[in-house]
Amino acid sequence: MTNARPRRPMALVLSRREDRRLHACLSLKDLGYDTLGFSLVEDAEAWLEEDTPVVAVVDCAGGRGPDGVIATLRERGVPLMPTGRPWTSGSEAFAEPSPSSSRRSASG
Structure with a gap:
């Protein structure tokens, strides 16, 4: 028996600050996402x-x-949240992820 936790949907965060x-x-973690933070554009592009x-x-x-x-994100239909808006559970930009949003797709 394994104790693997279910995969949560991935969120990308890019900020030099x-x-x-x-x-x-x-x-975003509080909202149910796994996150990957980048400080450099080049690193985000590589991912x-x-x-x-x-x-x-x-x-x-x-x-x-x-x-x-x-x-790239827009081409793939990824919802973007600009900075300057609150990153809270009350934000209209993101809702708690549904089980069907737990997919991770390769770029193509």
């Missing part, structure tokens, strides 16, 4: 070559712009 990245990750999140938070402040990441 550690405080924003941490806040978004913790809030997106292999996988697709169910939702994403992208902070456009500072450094190289995340235009490529945003374009």
Whole structure:
């Protein structure tokens, strides 16, 4: 018998600011998502070559712009939450994930 927990849907968080990245990750975890936080656009782009999140938070402040990441996420139909909006369970941008949203798909 295994004690494997069910796979939770994956959320991507991209922000150069550690405080924003941490806040978004913790809030999304509270909503039932597993999170993957990136501080560099290049790292997020590399991950997106292999996988697709169910939702994403992208902070456009500072450094190289995340235009490529945003374009990829939009092409794949991933809901985006801009920064500057609250990352709380009351947000209309994200609801608690349904069991059917627990998929992880390879990019294609």
